Amino acid sequence: MQPMGLRILEIQDEESLKIYMDPLRQRIVLKLAALGVPVTAKKLADLLEISPSSAKHHLQKLQGIGLVEVDHTELIHGIVATFYRATPVEVHIGLENDTAESRNRKQILGENMVRMVYHDYFENALAYAAKSGGAAPVGSQLGVGGVLYLSPEEMETLSQKVMEFVRAHSSAEGERTVPIEYSLIAFDARGKTE
Numbered sequence: 001m002q003p004m005g006l007r008i009l010e011i012q013d014e015e016s017l018k019i020y021m022d023p024l025r026q027r028i029v030l031k032l033a034a035l036g037v038p039v040t041a042k043k044l045a046d047l048l049e050i051s052p053s054s055a056k057h058h059l060q061k062l063q064g065i066g067l068v069e070v071d072h073t074e075l076i077h078g079i080v081a082t083f084y085r086a087t088p089v090e091v092h093i094g095l096e097n098d099t100a101e102s103r104n105r106k107q108i109l110g111e112n113m114v115r116m117v118y119h120d121y122f123e124n125a126l127a128y129a130a131k132s133g134g135a136a137p138v139g140s141q142l143g144v145g146g147v148l149y150l151s152p153e154e155m156e157t158l159s160q161k162v163m164e165f166v167r168a169h170s171s172a173e174g175e176r177t178v179p180i181e182y183s184l185i186a187f188d189a190r191g192k193t194e
Contacts, residue, residue, distance in 0.1 A: 009066050009089035014102065016065045017093065021109040024050070025058050026116060029067050029086055034179040036172040038071035038083035059084050067091070088171055110185075117183035118143075147189060158186065 011017050019025065031047060032039070039047075045055035062068035063084070071085045093106055121143055129135060150158065162184060172179070 007089055008092055009087070010092045010094050011065065012094055014105075017102070017105050017109070019061050019065050020067065020091070021105055021112065022058070022061075023112050023116070024048075025062055025067075026109075026112060028055070028058055028062060030116065030120075030181065032068065032084065032086035034181065036179060038085040040081050040083055042081075044084070090167070090170070114183045114185065117181050120181050148186075155186070155188070 011020055027048065028044065031044065035047075041056035041059055042052045044059070045052040048055065059068050063070070066089065067087055068084050069087045071083045073083065074081050093109065125135070166182075169177075
C-alpha cells in the first residue's frame with residue numbers, strides 16, 4: 001500500500017527520459033530528496049558546486065517532467081526567491097516504443113543510478129572515517145552483494161516486502177528519521193550462466 005502523497009510518475013516518452021537520465025539531474029533529485037526541505041537554486045548550486053544558473057536550468061527541466069516542484073516563494077532583500085523540493089513520486093520507466101535506443105537509455109539510467117548511490121556510500125564512509133578515525137557505526141551503512149537461492153514464491157515475497165518497506169518510508173516523518181540512499185537490484189541469475 002502506498003502512503004498518502006506518493007504517486008506513480010510514469011516516464012513515457014523519449015524526451016522525458018533524456019531529461020531524467022542526465023546524471024546531474026539525477027543527483028539533483030537525490031539531493032533534494034535527501035535534504036527534505038525546500039531550497040533555492042542558489043542553495044542547491046552551492047551544495048552541488050555548480051553555477052546558480054545551471055541549477056535553475058536543471059530544476060526547471062525536472063519540474064517540466066514532474067520530478068521537482070515549487071514549494072513556495074519568499075521575498076528576500078527585494079528579490080523573489082523560489083524554493084524547490086523533490087516531488088514525492090515513485091518513478092516508473094515505461095516507454096511505449098521499445099527500440100534498441102530506448103533500451104540502451106534505460107540501461108544507462110539504471111547504471112547511473114546504481115553508480116551514484118555507490119559513489120555516495122563510499123564518499124560517506126571515507127568522510128566518516130576521516131572525521132572519527134574509524135568505521136561508521138553498525139547500522140548506519142549497509143553494503144552487501146552476492147547470490148541468494150530463492151524459490152519463485154520467495155522472490156515474489158521478497159519483492160513485495162521490499163516495495164512495501166520502501167513505500168512506507170519514502171517521506172520524512174518523525175524527528176528521528178534520516179535520509180537513507182539506497183539501490184537494490186535482484187534478479188534471476190540463471191540467464192547469465194546458461
